[in-house]
Amino acid sequence: MAKKNRIKATKSKAEPKKSTSSGGFKQLLSDQRTHRIGGLLILFLCIYCLIAFTSFIFTWKADQSMLSDSWYAVLREGNYDAENWLGPLGAMVGHLFIHNWFGVMSFLFILIFFNLGFKVLFKKNLLPPVKTFFVSILAMVIFSPLLAFVFRAENAQFVGGAFGYELNHTLYGVVGQIGTGILLFFAAIAFIIAVFNPSFSWLSKMATSVGLGFENMFTKVKNRATEARAAALEEDEKEDFQDTIGEMDDFKQSAADLAMSDDDFEAVEIVEKPKKKPAVADAELEMETTVAEAEPEVAAADDDSEFSVEMPKQEKELSEAELNQKVKDFGEYDPTLDLAQYRMPGVDLLQDYGGGKVTVSKEELEENKNKIVTTLSHYKIGIEKIKATIGPTVTLYEIIPEPGVRISKIKNLEDDIALSLAALGIRIIAPIPGRGTIGIEVPNSNPDIVSMRSLIASEKFQNSNMELPIALGKTINNESFVTDLAKMPHLLMAGATGQGKSVGLNAILVSLLYKKHPSQIKFVLVDPKKVELTLFNKIERHYLAKLPDEEEAIITDTKKVVKTLNSLCIEMDNRYEMLKNAGVRNIKEYNAKFIKRRLNPEKGHAYLPYIVLVVDEFADLIMTAGKEVETPIARLAQLARAIGIHLIIATQRPSVNIITGVIKANFPARIAFRVSSKIDSRTILDSGGADQLIGRGDMLLSTGNDLIRLQCGFVDTPEVDEITEFIGNQRAYPHAFDLPEVADEEGSGPGEIDLSDRDVLFEDAARVIVMNQQGSTSLIQRKLKLGYNRAGRIVDQLEAAGIVGPFEGSKARQVLVPDEYSLEQLLKAETENIEN
Numbered sequence: 001m002a003k004k005n006r007i008k009a010t011k012s013k014a015e016p017k018k019s020t021s022s023g024g025f026k027q028l029l030s031d032q033r034t035h036r037i038g039g040l041l042i043l044f045l046c047i048y049c050l051i052a053f054t055s056f057i058f059t060w061k062a063d064q065s066m067l068s069d070s071w072y073a074v075l076r077e078g079n080y081d082a083e084n085w086l087g088p089l090g091a092m093v094g095h096l097f098i099h100n101w102f103g104v105m106s107f108l109f110i111l112i113f114f115n116l117g118f119k120v121l122f123k124k125n126l127l128p129p130v131k132t133f134f135v136s137i138l139a140m141v142i143f144s145p146l147l148a149f150v151f152r153a154e155n156a157q158f159v160g161g162a163f164g165y166e167l168n169h170t171l172y173g174v175v176g177q178i179g180t181g182i183l184l185f186f187a188a189i190a191f192i193i194a195v196f197n198p199s200f201s202w203l204s205k206m207a208t209s210v211g212l213g214f215e216n217m218f219t220k221v222k223n224r225a226t227e228a229r230a231a232a233l234e235e236d237e238k239e240d241f242q243d244t245i246g247e248m249d250d251f252k253q254s255a256a257d258l259a260m261s262d263d264d265f266e267a268v269e270i271v272e273k274p275k276k277k278p279a280v281a282d283a284e285l286e287m288e289t290t291v292a293e294a295e296p297e298v299a300a301a302d303d304d305s306e307f308s309v310e311m312p313k314q315e316k317e318l319s320e321a322e323l324n325q326k327v328k329d330f331g332e333y334d335p336t337l338d339l340a341q342y343r344m345p346g347v348d349l350l351q352d353y354g355g356g357k358v359t360v361s362k363e364e365l366e367e368n369k370n371k372i373v374t375t376l377s378h379y380k381i382g383i384e385k386i387k388a389t390i391g392p393t394v395t396l397y398e399i400i401p402e403p404g405v406r407i408s409k410i411k412n413l414e415d416d417i418a419l420s421l422a423a424l425g426i427r428i429i430a431p432i433p434g435r436g437t438i439g440i441e442v443p444n445s446n447p448d449i450v451s452m453r454s455l456i457a458s459e460k461f462q463n464s465n466m467e468l469p470i471a472l473g474k475t476i477n478n479e480s481f482v483t484d485l486a487k488m489p490h491l492l493m494a495g496a497t498g499q500g501k502s503v504g505l506n507a508i509l510v511s512l513l514y515k516k517h518p519s520q521i522k523f524v525l526v527d528p529k530k531v532e533l534t535l536f537n538k539i540e541r542h543y544l545a546k547l548p549d550e551e552e553a554i555i556t557d558t559k560k561v562v563k564t565l566n567s568l569c570i571e572m573d574n575r576y577e578m579l580k581n582a583g584v585r586n587i588k589e590y591n592a593k594f595i596k597r598r599l600n601p602e603k604g605h606a607y608l609p610y611i612v613l614v615v616d617e618f619a620d621l622i623m624t625a626g627k628e629v630e631t632p633i634a635r636l637a638q639l640a641r642a643i644g645i646h647l648i649i650a651t652q653r654p655s656v657n658i659i660t661g662v663i664k665a666n667f668p669a670r671i672a673f674r675v676s677s678k679i680d681s682r683t684i685l686d687s688g689g690a691d692q693l694i695g696r697g698d699m700l701l702s703t704g705n706d707l708i709r710l711q712c713g714f715v716d717t718p719e720v721d722e723i724t725e726f727i728g729n730q731r732a733y734p735h736a737f738d739l740p741e742v743a744d745e746e747g748s749g750p751g752e753i754d755l756s757d758r759d760v761l762f763e764d765a766a767r768v769i770v771m772n773q774q775g776s777t778s779l780i781q782r783k784l785k786l787g788y789n790r791a792g793r794i795v796d797q798l799e800a801a802g803i804v805g806p807f808e809g810s811k812a813r814q815v816l817v818p819d820e821y822s823l824e825q826l827l828k829a830e831t832e833n834i835e836n
């Protein structure tokens with residue numbers, strides 16, 4: 001019976017509630033104060049250990065008798081007179097770490113923990129924590145046995161600690177004393193190379209200078225010996241000596257065969273010959289320096305130059321190391337440090353409108369269900385099952401019709417069902433995509449206000465790691481709807497007046513203000529209505545971007561809008577250039593690289609904030625500036641997503657001449673508030689539905705394929721006021737974010753027309769104008785039989801040449817040249833100027 005059409009009211013799926021105790025603990029853990037206290041505690045413990053360790057080195061002997069007792073005994077007795085500067089506990093801590101563990105290498109524990117404490121307290125890395133940890137542990141393991149090996153003496157054994165001592169002991173048993181030494185030194189050198197990658201150029205330089213030193217020394221000795229012998233030797237002795245030279249030459253030759261090429265050897269000969277003229281002296285030199293035979297030095301010199309040839313390779317590695325060094329030295333780049341004290345607004349600035357509770361009574365549900373069933377039964381449509389899901393403003397009745405019922409039949413009954421339910425805003429979704437059911441959305445008699453506060457406080461928003469998260473509202477399931485503006489990537493908003501557009505824009509702006517630091521996002525606000533966005537003036541120096549010479553950050557004048565849009569196009573081109581130079585594809589990768597200090601600010605790189613352009617009344621702009629506005633907007637919409645410029649455009653006149661094909665094609669994400677006609681709905685969403693919304697923030701979001709009904713978050717003007725006030729009262733940048741300058745429109749006007757680009761009929765046109773003393777385009781058109789565009793260009797050229805005056809609206813331009821004679825003079829002078 002009644003069982004057949006049972007209603008199952010689905011409880012709204014509100015955000016899952018955590019148990020308060022675990023939530024409280026989590027909150028305590030994430031509380032900044034906990035971090036600060038924890039960080040400070042670690043740092044103080046590090047200082048404590050530093051004093052205890054240092055003192056232990058000087059006082060361990062005196063405290064030894066006490067340290068041989070157990071901790072428990074020492075602490076229980078409490079009457080030990082310790083020499084350690086930190087008393088018995090200090091002595092025991094030092095004993096544990098230094099004596100029992102890694103000797104003086106235990107100081108590295110302090111380094112590890114100091115680094116950790118610093119990170120917890122200041123949220124910045126002093127040294128990379130993971131690397132510091134592993135390198136320190138490895139250093140302790142390698143160097144404590146080495147120190148134990150070096151300081152083997154009875155009273156210095158603490159230097160290597162028990163670990164070092166024991167390892168030495170084991171190694172002695174396996175590889176003997178010398179073997180242990182070799183092994184430990186090798187391990188230490190390998191560690192230094194692996195971790196610090198030192199340059200060996202100093203070694204080669206040292207070897208070279210030592211070599212040169214030897215050479216000088218030998219040369220002096222040789223010279224002295226040569227002089228003495230030359231004086232003493234008789235002619236015959238000289239002959240003997242020549243024989244010896246011959247022998248030495250042979251010897252040298254065989255040495256050369258063994259050690260080096262002939263070329264090398266000859267090089268030595270050539271170098272040395274001019275220095276020593278007498279053959280005897282020369283021979284003497286060779287004879288006495290068999291050891292230093294110059295060849296090894298040449299080889300060393302050659303080695304040196306080889307080293308320098310390999311330098312570029314090493315430099316490459318160094319630059320890599322240098323990059324890491326930068327991150328090591330300064331930590332990662334943090335764009336928020338410019339305003340380090342900046343505090344995000346708290347949720348308490350937002351009002352709670354008591355939303356989030358299911359406010360539809362059982363009677364209402366029952367009544368609506370009965371009406372739906374009866375209406376459908378009038379048209380002989382049987383229902384198998386019906387299920388209600390209560391949303392903030394509408395309840396969705398999901399129907400599974402009896403087998404054989406055609407969906408199109410139900411769809412066609414939309415108006416009849418609406419009539420019998422006597423309710424505004426009924427929407428039929430037949431079928432609901434992916435569910436195989438038919439949905440009938442019926443407005444609740446008591447719609448809920450979705451407070452922005454509940455959206456901002458939602459876990460979904462708070463824990464989102466989207467680039468530009470925006471909390472738009474709640475779905476029919478009462479779930480918070482958070483989406484990423486960066487992925488949209490632009491948003492078109494339309495709706496009849498008073499249906500919630502401005503509130504929607506504010507909700508988006510507020511979402512971004514709650515999630516992004518002033519260094520990460522900038523807004524360009526265009527408000528031709530002059531009153532909607534004025535509140536955001538207060539955050540000009542924090543969050544707004546404007547042209548450098550503009551006074552007002554919020555743009556209300558159409559001319560300035562065109563200039564600003566052109567400036568944004570320039571900014572876009574600049575950013576693309578920066579991305580190209582950095583070898584990345586989008587702003588996310590670019591900023592990540594910049595943060596890692598891989599991009600040099602001296603080469604024009606900088607951290608790029610996202611830029612969000614908000615236009616509150618687009619129709620007004622299109623009416624007054626037409627193509628001038630449409631073109632840059634379309635260009636930005638097409639290209640700007642990768643470089644972080646996103647557009648949000650709102651209009652209350654969603655007609656085809658405002659939302660043109662070009663605009664539509666580039667705004668896949670569109671929001672429709674209630675509109676007055678189906679045609680308007682089609683213009684925005686490419687489908688009906690927006691005309692059946694109930695207003696007051698009820699909206700449809702189309703993201704290409706999907707159409708989602710949402711109740712927009714409500715944020716009232718006083719709330720926005722408080723938020724902007726809160727932000728505005730904090731320390732700010734000296735001025736708003738500067739957009740690139742754009743050349744003035746006058747600059748591109750007639751004054752800059754290239755003379756060589758003049759129309760061939762320029763002179764003829766000038767004569768016509770001067771003869772008739774009438775500066776009109778239509779005159780040129782008529783007399784020279786030209787089209788309007790060409791005639792218009794010629795008039796611009798005439799203005800640039802000073803023949804006619806500037807444009808004066810509907811009046812003809814003033815002719816500045818009185819007669820033909822003056823004109824000929826002027827033209828002649830110009831021709832001469834060009835020739836020179």
Ligand SMILES: Nc1ncnc2c1ncn2[C@@H]1O[C@H](COP(=O)(O)OP(=O)(O)OP(=O)(O)O)[C@@H](O)[C@H]1O
Nearest residue numbers: 496497498499500501502503652696697712713714
């Ligand atoms: N999400 C919402 N929840 C509840 N009420 C809303 C919501 N959005 C708008 N309203 C109500 O509708 C009124 C008009 O909204 P809003 O000012 O945003 O309309 P609008 O479309 O911007 O109108 P106009 O185009 O004339 O500026 C608000 O004052 C508010 O009372």
